[in-house]
Amino acid sequence: MVEERKLDVLRAIVQDYVSTQEPVGSKALVDRHNLGVSPATIRNDMAALEDEGYITQPHTSAGRIPTDKGYRLFVDRLSSVKPLTTPERRAIQSFLGNAADLDDVVRRTVRLLAQLTRQVAVVQYPSLSRSTVRHVELVALAASRVLVVLITNTGRVEQRMVDAPTDVPESLLGELRAQLNSRIVGVRLVEAPEQLADLPDRFTAEERPAATAICSALLESLVEEHEERVVMGGTANLARFSPDFPLTIQPVLEALEEQMVLLRLLGEATDPSVVTVSIGHENPHEGLTGTSVVSIGYGNESEALAKLGVLGPTRMDYPGTMGAVRAVARYVGKIVAEG
Numbered sequence: 001m002v003e004e005r006k007l008d009v010l011r012a013i014v015q016d017y018v019s020t021q022e023p024v025g026s027k028a029l030v031d032r033h034n035l036g037v038s039p040a041t042i043r044n045d046m047a048a049l050e051d052e053g054y055i056t057q058p059h060t061s062a063g064r065i066p067t068d069k070g071y072r073l074f075v076d077r078l079s080s081v082k083p084l085t086t087p088e089r090r091a092i093q094s095f096l097g098n099a100a101d102l103d104d105v106v107r108r109t110v111r112l113l114a115q116l117t118r119q120v121a122v123v124q125y126p127s128l129s130r131s132t133v134r135h136v137e138l139v140a141l142a143a144s145r146v147l148v149v150l151i152t153n154t155g156r157v158e159q160r161m162v163d164a165p166t167d168v169p170e171s172l173l174g175e176l177r178a179q180l181n182s183r184i185v186g187v188r189l190v191e192a193p194e195q196l197a198d199l200p201d202r203f204t205a206e207e208r209p210a211a212t213a214i215c216s217a218l219l220e221s222l223v224e225e226h227e228e229r230v231v232m233g234g235t236a237n238l239a240r241f242s243p244d245f246p247l248t249i250q251p252v253l254e255a256l257e258e259q260m261v262l263l264r265l266l267g268e269a270t271d272p273s274v275v276t277v278s279i280g281h282e283n284p285h286e287g288l289t290g291t292s293v294v295s296i297g298y299g300n301e302s303e304a305l306a307k308l309g310v311l312g313p314t315r316m317d318y319p320g321t322m323g324a325v326r327a328v329a330r331y332v333g334k335i336v337a338e339g
């Protein structure tokens with residue numbers, strides 16, 4: 001266990017290195033921080049931190065920089081994350097509150113996270129398997145053509161065009177709409193198909209072909225998988241950090257092009273109240289060992305419907321980034337949960 005005094009020295013090194021991008025020496029620590037000990041004690045503490053693998057010397061006659069292990073200890077021992085200012089919170093609420101639908105919410109969230117943190121933002125769509133049906137609408141487009149619209153409690157809208165084998169009179173459309181909504185509104189999407197299994201049989205032989213076609217289209221919307229849909233933005237922000245990637249940022253960019261990599265990056269962020277930080281070699285993809293990922297689940301208070309987060313170099317403002325990610329997730333979760 002690192003004693004508190006050495007932890008203060010590590011915190012100072014992390015803060016200075018993040019802000020200056022320069023290795024930190026003992027003189028800089030004495031000049032910039034009121035650590036309450038002599039320069040000799042600081043040098044001894046730095047030597048001990050280096051021996052324990054928390055900091056390293058990038059080249060001869062240089063100061064020290066944090067290692068992945070050092071960043072991990074820094075994050076694990078954070079007393080608090082940096083809160084957003086009142087104007088920032090109002091801006092988030094206004095920006096996200098004006099979203100037209102779920103797609104717009106996700107797009108706006110990606111833009112907002114990328115702008116607030118100046119990192120790469122990744123947002124997962126709410127899982128349909130955890131969503132419930134809010135409403136089913138049937139719209140007659142022609143005598144035998146019907147638009148089936150499925151709306152979930154998270155604001156997701158799925159549409160299917162149906163060409164029925166027979167004409168669909170408004171009386172049938174109205175009765176089928178009423179039956180569908182009475183059976184599956186409030187039901188989880190994964191449980192809804194069994195509620196519809198015998199519905200076509202409730203109609204006359206003349207009405208049944210059209211009812212079957214419409215129900216089949218709705219079932220397709222219910223069973224389609226959307227678990228792995230993510231949106232990314234702010235990739236251009238990586239250009240600001242090119243010195244943080246000794247060789248090239250190409251492996252990072254290549255990794256970010258893969259959908260499954262993006263999902264794995266968000267990792268185990270399933271709790272809407274806990275920010276997860278994955279640092280350097282803790283990331284599962286070898287092309288991302290020079291990066292850190294800050295992520296969290298969003299949804300209602302008891303359950304995360306999806307995840308969001310940001311990716312940047314390990315030389316990251318962790319308290320500020322964690323605060324921004326948590327604040328945005330809370331607003332997005334409230335919007336999605338309320339629909």
